[in-house]
Amino acid sequence: MSVLIVIDTAEGVVKKSAFETLSYGADLAAQLGVNAIGLLLGATSEEAGSLGQYGIKKIVQANPDQPRADDPTVLADLVSKVAANEQSQVIVFSHSLSGKAIAPIVSAKTKAGLVTGVVELPNTSNGFIVKRAVFSGKAFSHVRIDTPIKLISVNPNSYKINTGGAPATLETISLPAAASRINITKRQKSSNELLLTEAETVVSAGRGLKGPENWGMIEELAKVMGAATACSRPVADAHWRPHNEHVGQTGVAIAPTLYVAIGISGAIQHLAGVNRSKVIVVINKDPEAPFFKAADYGIVGDAFEVVPALTAAVKKLKGV
Amino acid sequence: MKILVCISKTPDTTAKIAFADNNTKFDTAGVQWIINPYDEWYALVRAIELKEAKPDTVLHLATVGGADADPIIRKALALGGDEAFRINLDGADCYQVAYQLAQLITKGGYDLVLTGKETIDYNGSSLGGMIAGINDLAYVSLATQLEISDNKAIVTREIEGGEEVCEVAFPLVISAQKGMAEARIPNMRGIMAARTKPLSVIEPVAQDPLTTVTAFELPAPKAGVKLVAPDQVDELVRLLHQEAKVL
Numbered sequence: 001m002s003v004l005i006v007i008d009t010a011e012g013v014v015k016k017s018a019f020e021t022l023s024y025g026a027d028l029a030a031q032l033g034v035n036a037i038g039l040l041l042g043a044t045s046e047e048a049g050s051l052g053q054y055g056i057k058k059i060v061q062a063n064p065d066q067p068r069a070d071d072p073t074v075l076a077d078l079v080s081k082v083a084a085n086e087q088s089q090v091i092v093f094s095h096s097l098s099g100k101a102i103a104p105i106v107s108a109k110t111k112a113g114l115v116t117g118v119v120e121l122p123n124t125s126n127g128f129i130v131k132r133a134v135f136s137g138k139a140f141s142h143v144r145i146d147t148p149i150k151l152i153s154v155n156p157n158s159y160k161i162n163t164g165g166a167p168a169t170l171e172t173i174s175l176p177a178a179a180s181r182i183n184i185t186k187r188q189k190s191s192n193e194l195l196l197t198e199a200e201t202v203v204s205a206g207r208g209l210k211g212p213e214n215w216g217m218i219e220e221l222a223k224v225m226g227a228a229t230a231c232s233r234p235v236a237d238a239h240w241r242p243h244n245e246h247v248g249q250t251g252v253a254i255a256p257t258l259y260v261a262i263g264i265s266g267a268i269q270h271l272a273g274v275n276r277s278k279v280i281v282v283i284n285k286d287p288e289a290p291f292f293k294a295a296d297y298g299i300v301g302d303a304f305e306v307v308p309a310l311t312a313a314v315k316k317l318k319g320v
Numbered sequence: 321m322k323i324l325v326c327i328s329k330t331p332d333t334t335a336k337i338a339f340a341d342n343n344t345k346f347d348t349a350g351v352q353w354i355i356n357p358y359d360e361w362y363a364l365v366r367a368i369e370l371k372e373a374k375p376d377t378v379l380h381l382a383t384v385g386g387a388d389a390d391p392i393i394r395k396a397l398a399l400g401g402d403e404a405f406r407i408n409l410d411g412a413d414c415y416q417v418a419y420q421l422a423q424l425i426t427k428g429g430y431d432l433v434l435t436g437k438e439t440i441d442y443n444g445s446s447l448g449g450m451i452a453g454i455n456d457l458a459y460v461s462l463a464t465q466l467e468i469s470d471n472k473a474i475v476t477r478e479i480e481g482g483e484e485v486c487e488v489a490f491p492l493v494i495s496a497q498k499g500m501a502e503a504r505i506p507n508m509r510g511i512m513a514a515r516t517k518p519l520s521v522i523e524p525v526a527q528d529p530l531t532t533v534t535a536f537e538l539p540a541p542k543a544g545v546k547l548v549a550p551d552q553v554d555e556l557v558r559l560l561h562q563e564a565k566v567l
C-alpha cells in the first residue's frame with residue numbers, strides 16, 4: 001500500500017507545485033500509515049534524492065534516460081503502471097496545467113474516482129472525503145471518493161511545504177512507453193518568468209490604468225515585490241496585456257499569499273478567481289469600489305500617485 | 321469532417337451562491353442559467369468558424385442534463401451547429417457525464433470533440449481528458465488556438481511557463497480556453513433557425529458515478545478592510561510586513 005505523488009516537471013526542472021503535492025502526499029501517507037512515493041516521469045536535471053526534504057522517503061523515476069513525454073495519454077499510462085507496481089491506493093497530482101491533462105485520463109482508464117482542486121488533507125475517519133474549491137472559489141464542496149483507488153489533484157498555493165526531511169532513496173525503472181500521438185512542432189517560453197498560479201505575490205491592474213503604456217509602473221512594483229503580474233478581463237480583451245494574465249471566473253484562478261489589485265473595480269466575476277488569496281490589498285480612487293468589501297487593506301487614491309510611492313516604500317523595506 | 325461540441329449549463333456568473341437541504345445541494349432558487357462560458361466563447365465559436373471555412377463540416381452539439389437544459393442547448397444552436405443531442409441524465413459526477421458522451425462519440429464517429437477547459441460551477445477541468453481516456457482518443461488540454469490542415473489538427477496549448485504548438489491526427493479531444501475565438505452574440509436569424517434544428521433526447525446508459533458530493537460550504541467572511549491614507553504608503557508596507565507578514 002502506498003500514496004503515489006506525481007511530480008510536475010518542466011524541461012527537467014521540478015516545479016514549486018510539486019513541492020506542495022509532495023508535502024501533501026507525505027502527510028497523507030503518514031495519516032494513512034503507508035509509504036509516500038514520489039514519481040518522476042522522464043529525465044530531470046536535478047538530484048532527485050533532495051526531494052526527500054518534503055517528507056518523502058522514496059522516489060521512483062520512470063525512464064530517466066528519456067525526456068518527459070509530451071502526450072498526456074503516454075504519461076497517464078506510465079502513472080498507472082507505477083501505481084500498480086507500488087500498490088498505490090491514492091495517487092496525488094498537482095491541479096496544474098500538466099495535472100489537469102493527465103489525471104482525468106488515469107481516472108478514466110483505471111475507473112478510479114478523481115477529485116480535482118483539493119485544498120486540504122482528506123477526512124479519512126469515515127470513507128475518504130476531500131474538500132475542494134467550487135464555483136470559481138466562491139465556495140467549497142466535500143466529495144467522497146467511492147472507488148478503492150483514489151485520485152486527487154491539489155490546488156496550487158493551498159498546502160504548506162514541508163522542510164527538513166532526510167534525502168530520499170531513488171529507484172529508476174524502465175517502462176515501455178506507448179507511441180506519442182502528439183507531435184510538438186514549436187515551443188515558446190512566455191515573457192513571464194514567474195508562473196501566475198504558483199506566485200506567492202501577484203500585482204494585478206485593471207482598466208483604471210487607462211492604457212497599456214502605463215504598465216511600466218505595475219511591472220516595476222511587481223519586480224520589487226518579487227510578484228507575478230495579472231490583469232482584469234477587459235484589459236486582456238483589449239490586448240493591453242496577454243490572455244494568460246487574465247484572472248477571474250473566466251480566466252485563471254489564483255490563490256497567492258498577497259494579491260495587490262490596482263484600478264480594478266472588483267466585479268463579482270473578477271473576485272471569483274482571486275478571493276482565495278490570503279491577503280488582498282486594493283488601490284482604487286473610488287471609495288465605493290466593490291473590491292474594498294473583499295479587501296484586507298486598502299488605499300483610496302490615484303494609482304498614478306500611489307503605485308510609484310508604494311514601489312519606493314517596498315524598496316526601502318527591502319533595502320534595495 | 322464531423323465535430324462534436326460538449327455544452328454544459330452553468331449558473332450565471334452573477335448568481336448568488338447559496339446551498340439548500342442542510343448544505344447538501346446548490347440552491348437554484350432565482351438562479352439564471354447560461355451556457356458555460358468556456359464551452360460557448362471558445363469551443364463552440366471556434367467550431368462554428370471551422371464550419372464557416374468548410375461548409376461541408378458536420379457540427380453537432382451535445383449536453384448531459386434534464387429537460388431544464390433544453391433552453392441552453394437551443395441558445396447554443398442559435399449561435400450555430402446543425403443539430404443537438406441531450407442525454408437525459410442529471411450527472412452526479414464528471415466521470416458519469418464523460419461516460420455518456422463517450423458512448424455518443426463512439427456511435428457518431430466524430431473526428432474532433434471540443435469541450436471548454438472547465439465549467440464555472442464545479443471547475444473540474446476533467447471532462448475532455450476523461451472522454452479521451454474512456455474512448456482512447458488523443459487529448460490536447462488547455463488549447464488557445466486550433467487550425468485544421470491536411471487532415472490534422474494544429475493546436476497551440478498552454479504549458480507551464482509558455483506554450484507549444486502540436487500536430488495531432490484525428491480523431492482527438494481538445495479542451496478550449498481563452499484565445500481560441502472571440503465570443504459572439506446570436507442574431508435573430510440564428511435564434512429563429514435554432515427553433516427548428518433537431519434536438520434529440522437520448523436515454524442514458526447505466527454507469528454509476530465514482531464520487532459523491534456530501535456537503536457544500538461557504539468561505540468565512542472577511543473581517544473588513546483596513547484603510548490607509550494615500551500619503552501613508554510606508555504605513556501600508558509596515559502593516560503588510562509586520563501585521564500580515566506577507567511582505
Ligand SMILES: Cc1cc2nc3c(=O)[nH]c(=O)nc-3n(C[C@H](O)[C@H](O)[C@H](O)COP(=O)(O)OP(=O)(O)OC[C@H]3O[C@@H](n4cnc5c(N)ncnc54)[C@H](O)[C@@H]3O)c2cc1C
Binds near residue numbers: 286
Ligand atoms: C460572463 C462574464 C464573465 C466575466 N469574467 C471575468 C473574469 O474572469 N475576470 C474579470 O476581471 N472580469 C470578468 N468579467 C468582467 C467583469 O464583470 C468586469 O467588467 C471587469 O472585471 C471590470 O474590469 P476592471 O475592474 O478592470 O474595469 P472597471 O470596472 O472599468 O474598473 C476600473 C476601476 O478602476 C478605478 N480607477 C480608475 N482610474 C483610477 C486611478 N487613476 N487610480 C485608481 N483607480 C482608478 C475605477 O474607480 C474602477 O473601480 C466577466 C463578465 C461577464 C459578464
